[in-house]
Structures are given as structure tokens and as C-alpha cells.
Amino acid sequence: MTYDRYLLRSFLHTFGVCFVAMFGLVVIIDLFENLDEMFALNGDNGTLSLMWLIVTLNGYRSVMFIDKAGPALVVISVMTVLIVLQRSGELHPLLAAGIPMYRILRPMILAAIAFNAVLIFNQEVLVPQVAFLEHELRHRNDPSQSEVESLTDHVTRICIDGDRVNVAERTISKPAFVLPPPMLAKELIDLKAEKAVFRPAKGRQPSGWMLQNVSEPPLDELAATLTKKGHELVKIQKNGTSVFVVSAITCDQLFQRSSSFTSLSTPELLARIRCPAFGMVSVHRLVLYLHSRFMQPAMNVIAILLTIPLMVRRESPGLVADSSLCGFILAAVFGITQGFQSLGAGHVIPPDLAAWGPVVIGGALSAWLSGVIRT
Secondary structure, three states, X not given: OHHHHHHHHHHHHHHHHHHHHXXXXXXXXXXXXXXXXXXXXXXXXXXXXXXXXXXXXXXHHHHHHHHHHHHHHHHHHXXXXXXXXXXXXXXXXXXXXXOOHHHHOHHHHXXXXXXXXXXXXXXXXXXXXXXXXXXXXXXXOOHHHHEOOOEEOOOOOOEEEOOEEEOOOOEEEOOEEEEOOOOOEOOOEEEEEEEEEEEOOEOOEOOEEEEEXXXXXXXXXXXXXEOHHHHHHEEEOOOOOXXXXXXXXXXXXXXXXXXXXXXXXHHHHHHHHHOOOOOHHHHHHHHHHHHHHHHHHHHHHHHHHHHHHHHOEOOOOOHHHHHHHHHHHHHHHHHHHHHHHHHHHOOOOOHHHHHHHHHHHHHHHHHHHHHXXXX
């Protein structure tokens, strides 16, 4: 048990050092490139405010960093600990005592696997909360970074556009909704307002956008132009200044549509896949990413099971050769994964095969390599 705690402490210490070193490098490079931007964001608020702004931005960024780099940091930590153990000769007495290698390294293997739970919690809980907050804070003085990517609701045929989207607050500034004839209106209507707020479905109330302070067209003219179906989807409010437009298009679908879905939680991804308002091409990409998300924890474990036998081989030519071979095999598995992803994105193979094919290949390879581990 004492050696187990020692090995676990070594792994955690190495992981912490790797994280601080790599993330610290990211922070330093960002400050060198964007320090003027930080001063502009801070204005005349003083040094303490500037420091708090930097800490807040990098706090958000650390969540995104651990989501992307976490699996690689775990593998690097395992490799580093194994190199240190072999250089110090700590494994030889334990192996001479008849203890199997996998038993010796069990605490580190379990700790590396347990990091999957941390990564899943980070991905499902923290990333959806901070991803858009970081973007809004960094680009609050640059509206061009949050321009609305117009999108047509495939159910209602309403085209949603606007000036700027704030995903964190679920709002659009200066929205412009186009109501097509003849299903919704007798003629084409360009519905404009000061602000639009997305409201999720609640009970019998459908999801949609509340357009506040409608500027055009006049609401009495809008009411006269709408068809029966239009009145069901475009509801003029009693205050005489707001209009509620029924739509399943959410705020994040109007912002960096090709990549923003990676910051959603799994329930939100499933809701978007089931959403009939989204196009089939986009749904295919979401399904592929959802399978890849479920596959990633398994690939993280396989990477550890590949690393250990390669780093402590029975007939080892040396640490440098072992490390090089391990890096080559991991890079090959990564390349296979990316190749399957490309084939899935190109509709050459089904999304489930594109995601789980590398798991089958990597798992078979790890099982085969388990026989070369030192005993």
C-alpha cells in the first residue's frame, strides 16, 4: 500500500507539473499577442481590474484547455512516470519479488482511468457554462466576432437573422426575421425589432423568440397580413410592442455553427439532433460528433493500455527507443482515428463505424501488445 500511494502521488505530481507548464505556456503566448486587447477591454479601471480580467479569462480558458488537452496530459504523465521508475531502477526489486508488472502499476492505471470521470464532468458541466462566457468577455468590444449566422427553420420556413448574437444571455441584437408567403403571410414580411430573447419550451408553451420593441412592420399591419398558420406561429403580445415567434432554432445554432456544438452538453446535443428545424447535413455531423464523444473515454483508456507495455517491454533496447516507438504507435492510432472521422464526415461510412472503428482497432492492438510487457 505504501508503494501504491507513492506511485499515485508521483503520477498526480507529474500531471500537475505538465498541466501548469503547458497551460502556462498558453497563457504567456496569449498575453504577448493580446495584451493590448486586454488593456482596451479594461479601459481606465486600474491595475487590479486588469489582473482580475486576466485571471477570469484564463480561468475560463483552463476549462477549455483541460477538455482538449486532458487525455494527452494523462498519457504524457504515464510515460514520464514510467521513464523515471526505470531510470531509478525501482521496478527491478519488485519484479524480482514475483509481483506482476500490471499489479505494480495498478494505482497509476486506475488513476489514469479515473481522470476520465473528471474529463466527462468537465465536458458535460463546466464547458457548456464557460465556453460562451469566455468568448463574450473577450470580444465584448468587437461586435464583428459575434455576428449572427442566418439560418432558416426547416419546419416554419422562417429565416432568422440579426446584428449580433450573445449566446451566454441567449439574445440577438437588432433581429430580422423573414416570414415567407404564402404559408405564414400574404406577402413577404421582414420583421425587425430592437432585441430578441430566446425562450425554451415550458409546458405547453413552445420554444421561440420574443422580439422586443418591434420597429417594423406596424403590429396592426402585421396582424392583417398574417395567415391563419402565421397567427399560430407569430403571436402578437398584449403590450403592443413585442412579438413571440415560435421556433426551435436556439441561440448557439446562430453562432459559429460549424464548431459551437462541441461546447454543448450531451442532452443539448441530443435535443439538437432531434430538432426537426435543423438540416440533415448538420444533423449527420452532430451524430458523428456524438458517437465520437461516447468513444473518447474508451480511446483514453486504450491509449494508457498501449503506453504501458510499450514503455516497459520485455526486450527493451533502451528508454529512447521505447519512447519513440510508443509515440509512433500512439500517433498511428490517432491518425487512424482522424481517418475514420474524415470518412464518416464524407458520408463514406456510417457515423457509428467512423467513431467506433478506431476503438476496435486500438483495443485489439492493446490486447496484442499486453504480451510483450516485462515480467
